[in-house]
Amino acid sequence: MASITIVGLGPGDAGLITRAAWQILEQAGEVYVRTQQHPAVAALPPGTAVHSFDPIYAAEADFAAVYQQITAAVLELGARPEGVVYAVPGDPTVGEATTWLILHQAAQTGIPVQVAHGVSFVEPVCWALALDPLERDGLQVVDAMVAAASHVPPCDPSRPALLAQCYSRSLASDVKLTLLHSYPADHPVTVLRSSGMAVGDLRPVALAELDHSSDFDHLTTLYVPPCGPHGSFARLQEIVAHLRAPDGCPWDREQTLQTLRKDLLEETYELLEALDADDDAQIGEELGDVSLILAMLAQIAAEEERFKWPEVMELVSEKLIRRHPHVFGDVEVSGSEEVIANWARIKQEEARAKNRHASGSEPSPLASVPRSLPALVLASKYLSRLERAALMPDLSGADPLARQLWDLVAKGRRAGRDAETELRQLCQQVAATVEEL
Secondary structure, three states, X not given: OOOEEEEEOEOOOHHHOOHHHHHHHHHHXXXXXXXXXXXXXXXXXXXXXXXXXXXXXXXXXXXXXXHHHHHHHHHXXXXXXXXXXXXXXXXXXXXXXXXXXXXXXXXXXXXXXXXXXXXXXXXXXXXHHOOOOOOOOOOEEXXXXXXXXXXXXXXXXXXXXXXXXXXXXXXXXXXXXHHOOOOOOOOEEEEEEOOOOOOOEEEEEEHHHOOOOOOOOOOXXXXXXXXXXXXXXXXXXXXXXXXXXXXXXXXXXXXXXXXXXXXXXXXXXXXXXXXXXXXXXXXXXXXXXXXXXXXXXXXXXXXXXXXXXXXHHHHHHHHHHHHOHHHHOOOOOOOHHHHHHHHHHHHHHHHHHHHOOOOOOXXXXXXXXXXOOOHHHXXXXXXXXXXXXXXXXXXXXXXXXXXXXHHHHHHHHHOOOOHHHHHXXXXXXXXXXXXXX
């Protein structure tokens, strides 16, 4: 009857093929393998007719298209009265895209699917590294192609990670560039080749030199150890949660969202001062202090069941994606001016949906501007919103000094200069001059 049996061939050594998988292979007579580029294929039972989908890899440059074609072929074979046995490297459910495509599409066509599990690459890799995957906050497993396509590492740098299927030097180069965003250039990385065979190969290398060798194949895995015990925001959240716990710090437990307001303001101004000084060490330290306050606010909100940090991240990420249709959508722009115009239009649409008055009238263009901003910043924000809305209130009755300040902010905007920044820089020059007296 029609059926699809997906068999795991293990990590390489034929001796690691499970008994259940071997029995299926012995009885099959005919096996379709995703690729023959796997050591266990040569050890399949004698007399077995082995067919491979390697020609699809040769004809297609895009892996997604390859997997779709393989899936279609397996479904067609599985619809035959005799069904099909489809064999893949490792375990069919670990790092095997075709398995999940087949399961999804087979469910729609009514073809039953059976999976014969195998040893994945994870077990022999962990043995070679003397690493328990459940220790040290847990091992992370990431596809090297996912890492290569990312702008920042898709893993927590405070936890160990395996980057699987790093099959070429060019892929290793792209992985290196991604990792260098968060890891130091001299960070140790271990390149593991053929770890599923009796004789594997481990090569330690500095991250910056990861792609200086061509020693990569389809059985290559990269091990990236933690760059430090506290190198992630998640770790900061854990420390803050401990401080707020019953066995934590009395002062931290007393804090509220309101008591932290002044701390956030102070730390923000200290960060601004560090930015003005252009001091990398100081900027890094002050960024940490601001992050601490953010983590405290998020922890208190979670404890009070007001909101949780992942919700905050979802909201801001969705907002960024929504407001950058020229990056994440199909909108085309001619330059930054059009980007700003689109951003303003999208924000106005969001404001209408969120802040529409009960009468149905449009909200004020100034409604979303925090009135607690410093006066010069607030004036600049107001001018920007009013210009977009083609509005300008009558200021004839304003205090003369206030009107002059307003006009100076407007003049600075026309010249592409920020009044707050200009005045701050002047104050710094005055302070430096006085100190020299």
